[in-house]
Amino acid sequence: MTAVTGLPVTPSPSRAPARLSKGHPMSRVWNVVRLHLTNTWAMLVTPGIILGVIFLANLAIWVIITRAAGADAPEAIEGTQYSGAALFIFVYMMVVAVQAITVTFPFALGYSVTRRDYYLGTSLLFVLLALAWSIVLAALSLLEEATNGWGLGGHMFTSIYFGNGEVAPRLWIPFAGLLFFFFIGAAVATIYMRWRMNGMIVFWVVSLILVVGLAALVTYTDSWPAVGNWFSTNGVVGVASWSLVPTAVAAVTGFFVLRRATPKN
Amino acid sequence: MTHPIAPDAVVHVSGLTKRFGSFTALDSVDVTITRDKIHGLLGRNGAGKTTLMQLITAQDFPTHGDVRVFGETPMENAGVLRHVCFIKESQKYPEDWRVKHVFASAPHFFENWDADFAERLIADFRLPTRRPIKKLSRGQLSAIGVIVGLASRAPLTFFDEPYLGLDAVARQTFYDRLLEDYADHPRTVVLSTHLIDEVANLLEHVIVIDEGRILIDSAADDLRGSATTVVGMRRVVDAFVADREVLHRDGVGGLASVTVGRLDDAERRAALEAGLELSPVSLQQLVVHRTHAGSAAFEVSA
Numbered sequence: 001m002t003a004v005t006g007l008p009v010t011p012s013p014s015r016a017p018a019r020l021s022k023g024h025p026m027s028r029v030w031n032v033v034r035l036h037l038t039n040t041w042a043m044l045v046t047p048g049i050i051l052g053v054i055f056l057a058n059l060a061i062w063v064i065i066t067r068a069a070g071a072d073a074p075e076a077i078e079g080t081q082y083s084g085a086a087l088f089i090f091v092y093m094m095v096v097a098v099q100a101i102t103v104t105f106p107f108a109l110g111y112s113v114t115r116r117d118y119y120l121g122t123s124l125l126f127v128l129l130a131l132a133w134s135i136v137l138a139a140l141s142l143l144e145e146a147t148n149g150w151g152l153g154g155h156m157f158t159s160i161y162f163g164n165g166e167v168a169p170r171l172w173i174p175f176a177g178l179l180f181f182f183f184i185g186a187a188v189a190t191i192y193m194r195w196r197m198n199g200m201i202v203f204w205v206v207s208l209i210l211v212v213g214l215a216a217l218v219t220y221t222d223s224w225p226a227v228g229n230w231f232s233t234n235g236v237v238g239v240a241s242w243s244l245v246p247t248a249v250a251a252v253t254g255f256f257v258l259r260r261a262t263p264k265n
Numbered sequence: 266m267t268h269p270i271a272p273d274a275v276v277h278v279s280g281l282t283k284r285f286g287s288f289t290a291l292d293s294v295d296v297t298i299t300r301d302k303i304h305g306l307l308g309r310n311g312a313g314k315t316t317l318m319q320l321i322t323a324q325d326f327p328t329h330g331d332v333r334v335f336g337e338t339p340m341e342n343a344g345v346l347r348h349v350c351f352i353k354e355s356q357k358y359p360e361d362w363r364v365k366h367v368f369a370s371a372p373h374f375f376e377n378w379d380a381d382f383a384e385r386l387i388a389d390f391r392l393p394t395r396r397p398i399k400k401l402s403r404g405q406l407s408a409i410g411v412i413v414g415l416a417s418r419a420p421l422t423f424f425d426e427p428y429l430g431l432d433a434v435a436r437q438t439f440y441d442r443l444l445e446d447y448a449d450h451p452r453t454v455v456l457s458t459h460l461i462d463e464v465a466n467l468l469e470h471v472i473v474i475d476e477g478r479i480l481i482d483s484a485a486d487d488l489r490g491s492a493t494t495v496v497g498m499r500r501v502v503d504a505f506v507a508d509r510e511v512l513h514r515d516g517v518g519g520l521a522s523v524t525v526g527r528l529d530d531a532e533r534r535a536a537l538e539a540g541l542e543l544s545p546v547s548l549q550q551l552v553v554h555r556t557h558a559g560s561a562a563f564e565v566s567a
Contacts, residue, residue, distance in 0.1 A: 020335055020337065020344035020345060020347075020348065021344065021347070021376075022343050022344040022347070023343065023347060023376075025343075028343055028347075031373040031374060034370070034373055035370050035373065035374075038359075038362070038366045038369055038370040039359065039361055039362050039363075039366050041361055042361055099360070103357070103359045103360060104359060106357060107356070107357065107358060107359065109324050110351055110352070110353055110356055111350075111370075111371070111374040111375075112322065112346040112347060112348075112349045112350060112351065112374065112419075113346070113374065114323075114341045114342070114343050114346060115341060116341055117343060259341075260326065262319075262324060262325045262326070263324055
């Protein structure tokens with residue numbers, strides 16, 4: 001324990017500075033990233049554990065199928081290429097984004113962080129998390145392929161949504177997908193922080209009207225085949241790339257909504 | 266736009282108005298907070314104390330008026346805000362955090378953070394650092410805020426009723442540590458509180474706010490002498506206070522106790538010669554009299 005006395009008296013560091021040091025903008029933004037990662041459980045450990053448990057459950061199912069189907073097993077297990085087992089992580093990350101903002105925004109403002117630095121730091125965190133998780137998912141998909149579906153021919157990380165060719169699309173698809181869910185979650189959370197329940201009601205009503213309206217438009221103009229065509233011609237990689245448009249819109253919207261938000265209880 | 270601001274002004278607020286719908290929380294407030302002093306921001310519930318602090322710290326947006334902190338507008342101004350610490354009455358912490366996470370993250374945001382001092386305060390308040398925030402008592406939550414506010418040593422620190430749930434011993438610890446550390450590291454402190462008597466000796470400057478207006482803005486020493494209670498036989502007291510403004514009146518049988526404004530030396534002598542007793546008025550009584558409120562409003566205990 002350090003002695004109480006002997007603290008520097010001149011120049012006293014706690015005096016209001018004559019010229020206000022702003023600190024490096026990047027270090028201010030990075031501090032927000034570190035704030036989010038103070039407790040790594042929600043962002044890294046918990047989803048990791050859930051992923052592990054789901055994986056083990058899938059392994060068990062593949063073993064059961066292999067035993068039960070006998071000679072038909074390879075064909076039966078081929079159906080796991082439509083497995084959505086790893087998709088939970090996208091929804092989970094949307095929840096993480098919502099929680100990260102609703103909880104740490106009022107807290108960060110108490111630490112005298114500007115709204116701008118807060119949003120930039122939070123966005124940087126989301127990009128880094130999307131990158132980290134897409135590397136994990138891509139690595140697992142390569143491993144799954146190399147081990148011929150963990151020796152059972154199963155698909156969890158090589159399901160059709162994740163691509164099974166080059167390394168690049170295996171990284172790109174989950175990366176773009178995670179970004180989409182992060183920033184949609186972020187935009188919804190900023191609307192809540194700014195306008196609370198009223199904002200949520202308006203947002204969901206307007207969203208519902210838009211979705212129903214679009215569906216009606218497509219139906220009345222007999223455009224469903226065209227919509228289907230669009231998805232099949234773009235492929236999973238193309239759709240992932242196109243998702244960056246709504247992701248960017250959500251990210252920019254979130255920024256401007258949060259700039260005028262207040263941390264009311 | 267330039268303002269004639271006193272050189273030692275840390276905060277300068279002019280014509281500040283904040284409305285929430287039809288409710289006016291602050292009504293054209295002018296106030297100056299001076300460097301390296303402990304200020305008391307006093308007032309009843311809903312008087313506008315928290316709103317004023319939220320506007321000064323750029324947590325909320327003014328309807329009208331101007332706020333300057335360190336001579337600049339604080340809104341989205343990292344240079345200003347980095348030197349400000351605002352400890353809120355009911356600060357919420359991330360759900361999954363433990364106490365230690367607060368003290369791990371705070372140093373990134375306050376450049377004067379003193380980790381040793383924080384350690385000592387954690388021991389003083391007997392705060393269990395490994396406990397999840399969710400499982401803390403109200404008083405332990407308040408202790409976290411108090412420790413962050415003290416150990417951050419921000420040049421401008423706001424404590425908004427920081428004592429909720431703290432017992433008398435812990436509150437005294439807070440006042441003692443604040444005063445000790447303030448002596449070694451002078452800084453500007455604004456303490457918003459209901460427990461006026463407890464902090465009366467700490468305060469160098471008193472700002473009283475009521476219904477969104479500044480009622481008193483004065484050095485604590487001036488304020489203490491600004492009223493006197495005259496006690497004695499009712500007839501004699503009534504004669505003495507006849508043409509004075511009476512702030513408060515009490516009486517039992519033939520005795521009366523009347524609080525009036527400042528008395529000069531001659532007046533004090535006259536009162537004593539008439540057989541009256543003079544006694545000082547506590548800061549709390551003064552604020553109660555001035556806000557024309559029942560004292561009940563200020564007896565809300567923590």
